[in-house]
Amino acid sequence: MGRIAVTILLILSPLLSTDINIYEQNCVKCHENMPVSLDKFFFNYLLKYSSERRVKQALRNYLKHPRRKASLATEELVSRYGLMPKTDLSDEDLRKAIDTYWDKYKVFGKIE
Numbered sequence: 001m002g003r004i005a006v007t008i009l010l011i012l013s014p015l016l017s018t019d020i021n022i023y024e025q026n027c028v029k030c031h032e033n034m035p036v037s038l039d040k041f042f043f044n045y046l047l048k049y050s051s052e053r054r055v056k057q058a059l060r061n062y063l064k065h066p067r068r069k070a071s072l073a074t075e076e077l078v079s080r081y082g083l084m085p086k087t088d089l090s091d092e093d094l095r096k097a098i099d100t101y102w103d104k105y106k107v108f109g110k111i112e
């Protein structure tokens, strides 16, 4: 009985996906009150790191270990808001949040 319930859950879980919510609830919630929007940051990362793999890797590194040296934000912004707090998302949720972030802003789906 328990096993059947688990199997059903496993089958359904991709359909009940909360991936977008992780991004909305975590990233957007904190960022929405800031003057620099998430899309601005995204394009800075895109310009600097260019490929999907490198952008995602840089974002993951930054979110796990925010450091002034690695930051692409302006001096002004950081002195006003401080560095972003180290993420408390699990690796899996962080990956989903970054995937959502990427899918939302990647330019026309043409950059590889």
Ligand code: HEC
Pocket (backbone or CB within 6 Å): 023, 026, 027, 028, 030, 031, 038, 041, 042, 045, 059, 062, 063, 066, 070, 071, 072, 073, 077, 078, 081, 082, 083, 084, 085, 087, 094, 097, 098, 101
């Ligand atoms: C508790 C608040 C908070 C949360 C949660 C948060 N951020 Fe931030 N974020 C900030 C602040 C403040 C800055 C500006 C300072 C800085 O760059 O570290 C920032 C900066 C950034 C930057 C620019 C980093 C740089 O190079 O300086 C990116 C990209 C970013 N956030 C993406 C995200 C994503 C994606 C998530 C969700 C996984 C997220 N943030 C969650 C507060 C937050």
